[in-house]
Amino acid sequence: MSNFKWCHGPSCHKDKTQDRVRGSKGSKVLRTRKIKQQTERSWYRPNDFMNYFCSVGCYNNFAHKHIERIVAIAPRNTPLETPIEDPIKETNETNYGHRYTSTHIKLKGVDTQAE
Numbered sequence: 001m002s003n004f005k006w007c008h009g010p011s012c013h014k015d016k017t018q019d020r021v022r023g024s025k026g027s028k029v030l031r032t033r034k035i036k037q038q039t040e041r042s043w044y045r046p047n048d049f050m051n052y053f054c055s056v057g058c059y060n061n062f063a064h065k066h067i068e069r070i071v072a073i074a075p076r077n078t079p080l081e082t083p084i085e086d087p088i089k090e091t092n093e094t095n096y097g098h099r100y101t102s103t104h105i106k107l108k109g110v111d112t113q114a115e
């Protein structure tokens with residue numbers, strides 16, 4: 001049983017690496033990489049984008065090529081908001097005398113907005 005997917009990178013088959021070379025002498029090609037689906041492993045996640053791409057570069061190439069269609073899946077025409085308590089500013093000083101300010105932000109209540 002073959003348990004793999006082909007990389008979805010639109011130019012995966014154009015990267016000049018030895019592992020992509022396939023075919024017999026005189027009719028060699030650069031072929032899209034296979035991604036083994038290690039479904040029997042405990043760490044396997046079905047929705048991981050790396051199940052579909054051999055590298056982050058191929059994932060980026062895919063996203064750049066199809067970005068309009070990707071965002072059309074879940075368009076965001078208004079911003080989302082997360083209710084928070086009033087932020088608390090705190091001035092700190094290191095042992096070397098350097099002073100810096102940090103802001104503590106605490107979420108308010110339960111987030112009821114969809115992702």
Ligand SMILES: [Zn+2]
Nearest residue numbers: 007012054058
């Ligand atoms: Zn690829």
